[in-house]
Amino acid sequence: MSFDREKAQKIWQTVVLVPAGTVSSYGFIADLAGLPGRARMVGKVMQFAPQEMRVPWHRILKSNGQIAFAAGSESARRQTELLRLDGIEVINNRVKLKRYRWQPDLGELLKMEF
DNA sequence: GTATTGACTTCAT
DNA sequence: AATGAAGCCAATA
Numbered sequence: 245m246s247f248d249r250e251k252a253q254k255i256w257q258t259v260v261l262v263p264a265g266t267v268s269s270y271g272f273i274a275d276l277a278g279l280p281g282r283a284r285m286v287g288k289v290m291q292f293a294p295q296e297m298r299v300p301w302h303r304i305l306k307s308n309g310q311i312a313f314a315a316g317s318e319s320a321r322r323q324t325e326l327l328r329l330d331g332i333e334v335i336n337n338r339v340k341l342k343r344y345r346w347q348p349d350l351g352e353l354l355k356m357e358f
Numbered sequence: 359g360t361a362t363t364g365a366c367t368t369c370a371t
Numbered sequence: 372a373a374t375g376a377a378g379c380c381a382a383t384a
Contacts, residue, residue: 270366281379287365312365
């Protein structure tokens with residue numbers, strides 16, 4: 245495989261920081277991971293996230309709060325279920341960002357400097 | 359090697 | 372609210 249393990253690591257590591265009960269977006273994660281403008285790469289890399297890392301992929305949504313998968317698809321339903329387990333309300337394949345958006349503090353971000 | 363795709367985002371209609 | 376175009380770039384074909 246010709247995939248960039250280093251960038252992937254950084255992305256996974258960033259997503260792991262998203263706490264239960266909150267959500268974030270592909271673009272924002274890309275920014276935090278030092279890859280501004282590369283939201284698509286975040287989604288790409290998620291497929292390859294090793295299970296032992298327990299990456300909370302379901303907490304990542306589009307910038308407008310919608311689930312990235314087509315409404316009604318198998319993946320969308322699974323994501324919806326996981327979000328509800330986190331206590332997040334999902335309506336019409338979308339979440340209210342005003343209510344659930346993750347706002348990282350400096351302490352959390354500093355953990356990533358390694 | 360070129361071309362298309364896609365777990366995206368933003369701006370402009 | 373909906374739609375389209377442009378930017379993005381690694382993975383697939």
